[in-house]
Every structure is written in structure tokens, then in C-alpha cells.
Amino acid sequence: MPCRQYTTLMDQRFDTRYDLWTHPAGDRLFESQGGTSRMASLDEHYSAHDIESRILSALRSAGLDPGEGVSPSQLSALDHFHTGGLRASQELSELARIGAADLVLDIGAGLAGPARMLASQCGCRVECMELTADYCKGADLLNRLTGLEARVLVHQGSALDMPFADHSFDVAWMQNVGMNIEDKRTLYREIHRVLKPGGRFAFQEMAAGAVPTTYFPLPWATNPRDNFLVSADEMQTMLRECGFSVEIMEDTSDEHLSRSVANATPAAPGQLGLSAFVDNLGEKSGNARRSLEEGQVRLVRSVCLATLQN
Numbered sequence: 001m002p003c004r005q006y007t008t009l010m011d012q013r014f015d016t017r018y019d020l021w022t023h024p025a026g027d028r029l030f031e032s033q034g035g036t037s038r039m040a041s042l043d044e045h046y047s048a049h050d051i052e053s054r055i056l057s058a059l060r061s062a063g064l065d066p067g068e069g070v071s072p073s074q075l076s077a078l079d080h081f082h083t084g085g086l087r088a089s090q091e092l093s094e095l096a097r098i099g100a101a102d103l104v105l106d107i108g109a110g111l112a113g114p115a116r117m118l119a120s121q122c123g124c125r126v127e128c129m130e131l132t133a134d135y136c137k138g139a140d141l142l143n144r145l146t147g148l149e150a151r152v153l154v155h156q157g158s159a160l161d162m163p164f165a166d167h168s169f170d171v172a173w174m175q176n177v178g179m180n181i182e183d184k185r186t187l188y189r190e191i192h193r194v195l196k197p198g199g200r201f202a203f204q205e206m207a208a209g210a211v212p213t214t215y216f217p218l219p220w221a222t223n224p225r226d227n228f229l230v231s232a233d234e235m236q237t238m239l240r241e242c243g244f245s246v247e248i249m250e251d252t253s254d255e256h257l258s259r260s261v262a263n264a265t266p267a268a269p270g271q272l273g274l275s276a277f278v279d280n281l282g283e284k285s286g287n288a289r290r291s292l293e294e295g296q297v298r299l300v301r302s303v304c305l306a307t308l309q310n
């Protein structure tokens, strides 16, 4: 099933910004995203032209035949675009106790690798909310190639204004996305709104460290304009204000640093990797590691419960 573009509001292309001014909700969304220049900047950061051909060519170079179909596990070096790769996703899914009966929302799903992992390993259905049009196209392609298009659906739009009814989901899932979102209270309230009472919100992201972030580009931001880090303590305070109880909030920075760099390094020729669609990956991931090593950022993961109504 193809990506559903429910609104043009959050289409990140610069030349569609006029829709923002004419849409009834445009002002609010425009403000919450920080205006045209920031939206264009984030779009520029993540856009990956011809992503479908780039993915197909990377698969062929890695010896896979897209015509024969591929399995989610064969894609994991390519489609888990977050710190710690597949292993971090598997650990988070265990912490969140995701099972076949759950309806999961993946926020900022990227190419939907984690969503396909959850659908294939846990047997659940997953709806993906993703801002970047190119990534939605890539996610749709990979859903078709893995035969998971009926269980992993992709919606293009913003996590700050999602096209879902209240209390729709058992689990909300988010990996390495909050760093791009300045208005975290609106994000958390929106997630709380679409979760069923008692639903789980499982996430990982980079938090602010003891000193400011100075090395750019990073995998999530070309420049400071798209980098919105808060400390783990500030996250917890905001989550509670927005109706969550925090079950788990742990700092996994040291554990991550002691492990290999997994899919953060550019793949060698003939190997699948994020560099199929992320430009300057070596520089970005090198800066991320250095930022972690020097305490400019911290890697955190959390599981929260939607308890109170807000």
C-alpha cells in the first residue's frame, strides 16, 4: 500500500510552503516547526533524491536480487537509522514488551526498518509517521520488497499533528527523532492523545550532555538550527507534565561506546549500509561518536505509560 500523504502542510519541499499560509491549521504548525527556513533546513538535511534507485542499486551491489524479494533481517544495516542499529531496536522492543496483538505507531520512522522488524519478529501491525517524502518512498519500496506492505503502513506528515483518532495505539515507538523537534511538549501531548490509556511510549534519543554540542554535521542535523537536545531530567519532567509515568529512563551512552560502532560506519563496497542514502555518513557518525565520548550528548532510552488524561 503506498504512502498516504494526508496533508501537504508538512511537505518539506520549499516550493510548497505556500500551502502553509492557506491551510486553516497552517499558522500553528508553521510556528511549531519554527518556520520555513527551519523546515527547509531539515528537508535539506534528510532529503535523498532518487532514493528508490539508490536503494535498488545498493541491494544489487550487496548481491541481493530485489526481484526475488528480501527479508527484513537482510536490510538491517541499511534501514535502522539510529544509534546502535538493529541491536538497539531489538532491546527496545523487549523493554516495551511488544506482542502480536499490539498496534504500534512508529514516529519519524525513516525507511521503516524498525517497523518491519517489529512486524516480522513480534507479529504486530505498525503505522509509520514520517516527515521526509523521500524516506516515505524508500519505506514503501522496502515494504513491498519484504512483502510487509499490508502490515506496515506509511503516512507522510508531522509527529506534531498526526492524522489518527484519540486512543488508537497500544504502543508509540520513536528512535532518534526527538533531537529534531523543538516543541517537545506538543510532541509528547500528541503521542499521549493517540495512545490508549495505559499504552506504552518507547523511545531512544540523544539527550543534552554537560557541555554544548559543537561538532557538526551530525547524523540528525547539518547545523545547530535542527538540533534540539534537552537533558534526560528535562525530558522526564516534560513527559510527566504531558500525562506519562516514566517506567524506564536509562543512559546507555557508556554501554554504546564500549560496543562496536555497528552500522554507524560507511559500508565497504558491496556491503549494505546507511551510506546508500545518507551523504557524508563518515563525517556525521564520527562527529556523533566524538560528541558522545566528550559528553556533549548522552544516549538515553525510555519506556513510559500513558496514565493521566491531559
Ligand SMILES: C[S@@+](CC[C@H](N)C(=O)[O-])C[C@H]1O[C@@H](n2cnc3c(N)ncnc32)[C@H](O)[C@@H]1O
Binding pocket: 046, 079, 080, 081, 082, 107, 108, 109, 110, 111, 112, 113, 114, 129, 130, 131, 132, 135, 157, 158, 159, 160, 174, 175, 176, 177, 180, 181, 219, 220
Ligand atoms: C535519524 S532518522 C531516524 C529514522 C528511524 N526512526 C530509524 O531509527 O531508522 C530521524 C527521522 O525523523 C524524521 N522526523 C524529524 N522530525 C519529524 C517530525 N516532526 N515528524 C515526523 N518525522 C520527523 C526525519 O524525517 C527522519 O526520518
